[in-house]
Amino acid sequence: MNFIRTVPFVPQMTRLSSTANVEFVNRNPRNLERMRIARKPDGYHLEKPGRKYWHKLILTPGNRSIIAKVIHFLNGPVVEVKTSEWALQKQLYSPTDTCAYISLGKVLAQRCLEFGITEMYCDLEPQKGGKAEKFLEEVVKGGITLQEPEVYKKPNPWDQFRPEKPWEVHDE
Amino acid sequence: MLNTIRGARIAAVQLQQIRLGHRVRGNPPIYARSLKQRIQELNYKDELYTSRIDIGFPPIKQSKEVRDHRLQHLRKIKSDKNLEKSSRNLKLEINLEDVRKEWLKTTGPFHKKQIADHYGVFEHLYGEGYFLPHLNIDALYNLKDGTFLPVCAGNVIKPTEALEAPIITYESDDNALWTLAFTSLDGHLYENEKEYLHWLVANIPGNAIEKGETLVEYLQPFPLKGTGYHRYVFVLYKQDKTIDYALPKVTSSSALQDRTFVTREWYKKHQDNITPIGLAFYQSVWDYSVRSFFHNVLNAKEPEYEYDFPAPYIRPQEWFPRRKPFNLYMDKYRDPKKINEEYLLRKLKNEDPFKRPPPPLKFPNAQQLPKSMPSWLKLHEKKIRLGWGRVNDV
Numbered sequence: 001m002n003f004i005r006t007v008p009f010v011p012q013m014t015r016l017s018s019t020a021n022v023e024f025v026n027r028n029p030r031n032l033e034r035m036r037i038a039r040k041p042d043g044y045h046l047e048k049p050g051r052k053y054w055h056k057l058i059l060t061p062g063n064r065s066i067i068a069k070v071i072h073f074l075n076g077p078v079v080e081v082k083t084s085e086w087a088l089q090k091q092l093y094s095p096t097d098t099c100a101y102i103s104l105g106k107v108l109a110q111r112c113l114e115f116g117i118t119e120m121y122c123d124l125e126p127q128k129g130g131k132a133e134k135f136l137e138e139v140v141k142g143g144i145t146l147q148e149p150e151v152y153k154k155p156n157p158w159d160q161f162r163p164e165k166p167w168e169v170h171d172e
Numbered sequence: 173m174l175n176t177i178r179g180a181r182i183a184a185v186q187l188q189q190i191r192l193g194h195r196v197r198g199n200p201p202i203y204a205r206s207l208k209q210r211i212q213e214l215n216y217k218d219e220l221y222t223s224r225i226d227i228g229f230p231p232i233k234q235s236k237e238v239r240d241h242r243l244q245h246l247r248k249i250k251s252d253k254n255l256e257k258s259s260r261n262l263k264l265e266i267n268l269e270d271v272r273k274e275w276l277k278t279t280g281p282f283h284k285k286q287i288a289d290h291y292g293v294f295e296h297l298y299g300e301g302y303f304l305p306h307l308n309i310d311a312l313y314n315l316k317d318g319t320f321l322p323v324c325a326g327n328v329i330k331p332t333e334a335l336e337a338p339i340i341t342y343e344s345d346d347n348a349l350w351t352l353a354f355t356s357l358d359g360h361l362y363e364n365e366k367e368y369l370h371w372l373v374a375n376i377p378g379n380a381i382e383k384g385e386t387l388v389e390y391l392q393p394f395p396l397k398g399t400g401y402h403r404y405v406f407v408l409y410k411q412d413k414t415i416d417y418a419l420p421k422v423t424s425s426s427a428l429q430d431r432t433f434v435t436r437e438w439y440k441k442h443q444d445n446i447t448p449i450g451l452a453f454y455q456s457v458w459d460y461s462v463r464s465f466f467h468n469v470l471n472a473k474e475p476e477y478e479y480d481f482p483a484p485y486i487r488p489q490e491w492f493p494r495r496k497p498f499n500l501y502m503d504k505y506r507d508p509k510k511i512n513e514e515y516l517l518r519k520l521k522n523e524d525p526f527k528r529p530p531p532p533l534k535f536p537n538a539q540q541l542p543k544s545m546p547s548w549l550k551l552h553e554k555k556i557r558l559g560w561g562r563v564n565d566v
Contacts, residue, residue: 020361020475024399027358028455029292030326031400037479078290080283086242087274091266093249093259103266110268115287116326116455154481157508158500162564167398167479170459 030116036152036166041073053121053148057139059132065095068108068135070120079115081108101131102138109142122146224294227439228303228448229410231281276308284451287325293405293453296357296367297435305451309408311338323406329454332461334404337371337390342408342450346378349411351446355433356393358402361475369422369433370404375414388422388431394465397458398477407435408450415445428470499548503562512565518556519566533557 032038033054044051053073060067065084069077081104082088083095088107092100112118126132140146155162198204205213249255258264275283281304288294294302311323313333321333340352354371370391376384395402417438422430439446466474489505503511523529536557541550556563 019472020396023480024361024396024475024477025364026399026402027292027296027364028401028403030290030455031358031402034455035400035479072290075290078287080286085275086278087271088266090242090245090274091271093252093255093264097259098262099259099264102262103264103271106266106268107271110272111283114324114327116328156484157511157562157565158504160560167400 036149038151040148040151050123055117055120055148057120057122057124057146059124059135061096061132063096066100066104068104070108070112070117079108079112079117081111098131098134101135105135105138106142109139109144112144113142118143119145119148121148223300225301226303227298227301227443229306231304232306280308281306284325288451288453291326291403291453293357293403293451297355297405297407298439299436301436301439303448303451305449307342307408307450309406309450309452310341311406311452312341313338323452323454325451325453327454328401329456330461331393331395331456331459331465334456335392335461340381340406341379344378348378349414350376350384351409351411351415352376352381352384353407353409353435354390354404355407355435356402356404358399359393359395359404360432361396361428363432365434367433367435368428368431370431372417372419374417375411387417387419389424391424391431392461392465393456394462395456395458396475396477397462398479399458401455401457403453403455405453406451407448409446410449412445415442417442424469497548499552511562515563516566519563 038054040052040054042052050056055078056071056073058069058071060069065082067080067082069081070079072078083092083100083104088100088103089095092103094100112120122136124132124136126136136146149166152163152166255264284305285294285302288305289302309323312320313323313329314336315321315333320339321329323329323338342350344350352371352373353369355367355369357367359368360366368391369388370393371386372388373381373384373386393402393404420430439448463474466472486504493501537554541553545553555561
């Protein structure tokens with residue numbers, strides 16, 4: 001106990017900071033899209049609309065089956081459901097009638113929720129009272145939002161408004 | 173020349189633009205590459221470096237009997253009058269549970285692989301390897317109110333719901349041995365390319381996870397604040413024989429650094445004996461339980477991050493900027509900290525920590541500002557009263 005113990009000089013700032021890295025890179029490719037910071041393929045405002053999305057819902061009616069897909073603007077088809085899959089074909093009478101569209105909507109909604117894709121862009125304009133309209137109804141009833149959130153643009157210091165940051169919203 | 177003549181006139185006249193002739197740059201439109209082609213060229217990846225290897229089990233081929241059985245079933249359906257009647261009257265309702273069960277057996281593995289590629293799971297676990305998850309894993313987190321939260325392929329689960337190890341079920345015969353590894357792909361605090369092993373159970377006989385050797389005890393997920401969504405992956409491997417992984421045992425009281433893990437290196441070492449067959453993953457975002465984890469379990473300060481946006485482009489400052497409001501122009505080139513300091517001092521002047529703040533005025537600009545005040549300053553005051561702009565950065 002008879003020794004002089006030198007205490008190293010600790011600068012004041014370490015009291016406020018933690019020991020983790022200053023920079024952190026999140027490798028999850030879907031993170032930026034979830035945080036609304038990722039860029040959508042923009043700039044085609046003079047073209048026919050339908051190119052600005054992260055995920056898009058596509059319905060392809062065929063002669064012997066209907067295909068419902070969710071495509072990503074870079075990675076292509078991400079979630080696919082066809083009425084010609086044995087799982088659906090087993091229970092349906094016809095692979096292309098209205099019941100098939102309704103069932104397809106339910107199954108697509110369930111799979112998208114399981115895969116973590118709950119919001120997607122959709123530019124289908126179905127006829128009133130038609131099969132595609134029933135399909136979209138089932139998709140929305142299953143819990144999918146057919147509208148993607150706007151890209152969060154960081155406000156410059158001179159901007160008028162300061163919109164709410166998506167990552168600071170926590171439900172208790 | 174044109175400008176000097178007009179300079180003598182009154183300022184109300186708009187200055188005429190001097191238009192320069194348009195010069196064609198690059199290839200003519202018929203030969204030029206489109207934006208899509210240019211992006212493809214930029215993102216071009218050589219096949220030699222991007223070819224992937226299937227490290228799992230080969231896909232199960234359908235035998236002839238199965239196909240015949242299915243054809244027979246379809247013929248039976250087509251001749252069923254009741255089914256047709258209910259289908260035409262829109263009363264036919266399919267059983268979603270049955271659909272899911274069949275899907276898991278038939279096209280499920282391929283769809284799971286597709287979505288895992290979309291989330292970059294195989295890329296970060298095995299690099300150039302991938303596998304088709306033929307066996308379905310049911311990982312259920314017990315939410316204490318009687319319900320269970322399943323882990324599928326990418327659904328969002330809060331860390332408060334994942335505090336305890338989930339109940340894992342899968343189909344197996346009693347003789348087979350399995351290994352379950354639970355890693356976080358994005359959560360490493362110091363090294364970006366590495367993962368943290370949250371749970372490792374080896375030599376599991378059949379279905380019973382409790383009877384397997386827990387080499388690394390279960391740890392709750394801790395996605396850092398402000399970093400967004402982290403992925404957490406369960407991989408089930410089938411073992412040929414009893415394997416002794418040379419990993420030191422990690423308990424819940426040992427350091428976090430012991431859990432540093434690179435799946436690719438570990439799998440390379442043991443690839444002759446184990447094959448991946450099951451996959452389940454979820455995403456998780458910051459929650460208050462992560463804060464209590466850092467404070468109570470790790471005894472460390474909790475780090476908080478914010479996305480590093482690129483700085484806005486501000487034109488180089490000119491000596492004589494034309495038609496720019498001088499106060500706003502010069503504020504762009506000042507130190508933002510000094511500007512915010514002015515606003516903060518102004519705010520603190522009217523604040524009393526012991527009194528409640530006064531309620532906000534309904535018409536804040538109804539009070540007139542002194543007539544002697546210059547117009548730019550009046551506008552500045554009006555903006556502060558309305559709560560526009562820099563006053564919110566405080």
